Amino acid sequence: MHKTLRHITAAPALVALMIAAPALAQDTEFSPSSMTAFVAAGAGGGTDNFTRTVQPMLEERLGTNITVINLPSASGALAHQRTAQSEPNGESLDFASSTFITSRAAGQNPIGLEQLTPVARMQSDVLTLVVNPEKYETFEDFRAYAEANPGEVVIGGTHAASVDRMAFLALNEATGFDLNFIPYDNEGAASANLLSGNIDGMFNEISAIQGYMESGEMKPVLALADERLEAYPDMPTTVENGWEFTFGNERGVFINAETDPEIIAAIEAAFEDVFNSEDYQAYAAKANLDVRSGWLGSEDYRKVLEENLAFFEELLADQ
Structure with missing residues (x-):
């Protein structure tokens, strides 16, 4: 069995803070009146804390209000379903951990990368x-x-x-x-x-x-x-x-895969600006979430998710 699993690495946080901030979503035509953040986990856990930490930062950058709804049932599958079934207008986001992919590999999550596409990875614990x-x-x-x-x-x-x-x-x-x-x-x-x-x-x-x-x-x-x-x-x-596996618990954001790529790019830019902010980096340092660089944009995150899914499916097939 091929057990190599490699993460695509991003620039360290300190370097990211030194480079010019990306163009914010306000520079695009994406101006949501409101948004919903479905959290694929219960209140008080790591994914919930991540969501509620970035909520006000994202609201400021997108000029909108975001309602957070926790949907932990079935390893978060309900959150994934609600997001995949939402209008593809960018107003519904799915905040999830690696359980999105592990439960998919185990056949417990009916939603895959065909229905949800990644916006960004913010943490790689x-x-x-x-x-x-x-x-x-x-x-x-x-x-x-x-x-x-x-x-x-x-x-x-x-x-x-x-x-x-x-x-x-x-x-x-x-x-x-x-x-x-x-x-x-x-x-x-x-x-x-x-x-x-x-x-x-x-x-x-x-x-x-x-x-x-x-x-x-x-x-x-x-x-x-x-x-x-x-x-x-x-x-x-x-x-x-000599054991070639290096995965961890990742946390990121997903959106209906039918969403306009320009809207996805606008939301991705807003999250990148959040990630590079002093407030977010202070939160990450306090919570020991900066041990390994977390940021990946939409395209790179998808590659990692596809690699992880294949790796987990192979692991489970050997059982």
Whole structure:
């Protein structure tokens, strides 16, 4: 199986802030009276926080009001359906994470890239293997135990079509560790079982476990990345171990695929201006979402999504 998955990289945020801002949507004929942001996740999570953070910034740049509606049912499939069935006038947006593609690969999401097209990717969070340091201090400790005890190591995560399960499948196949996976209803349940010692590890983003890291209750020991993260130079990566998979949890914006390309370009320009703003970059830094550059425009994001979809479908076909 071909397991290479590469992200198209954008210029680092600091460089992006130094270049001239793109022409804003006000320079086009796109002037929506109002807009709706369908969020393919529940309130309070990473995708919801991302949406509500950029909402006022986007309103300012587009000169409109945006109503946020959370539609977490069926891994966000309802949000994707509502957006795909909306008028293709640019006034309905779908804010989604990588679950859009993982659930599509698993056959749980009827909406694909034929019905929804990407506007922009704003975040590319790095997935890490997270352990309880009382059980494993380093990845080498985890690896040694997994190799000595095949079939006994348990990884927890959210539902069967989640990006963390895809990470589990990729690691299991690449290493031959013979790991087991337990899906939980939510991230909190997985975290509780890791803390209590019921499971050996879980996959999560650094941004989501900051509190646990500060208290010493959780520790990321392996990054799904090409190179070691600047902020975490002691953490090994999948690629340096010879395992060619580097995906993470991405968050971006989608729109009805029948929308006029000029309208899509106008909204993309507005999002790029948001991304390059001091306010957005301050939010990203505070939430540890700047570990890896997040920005991709519509065309480049589509290429990454197509690569991810093929990779996840291949992973699942081997099960």
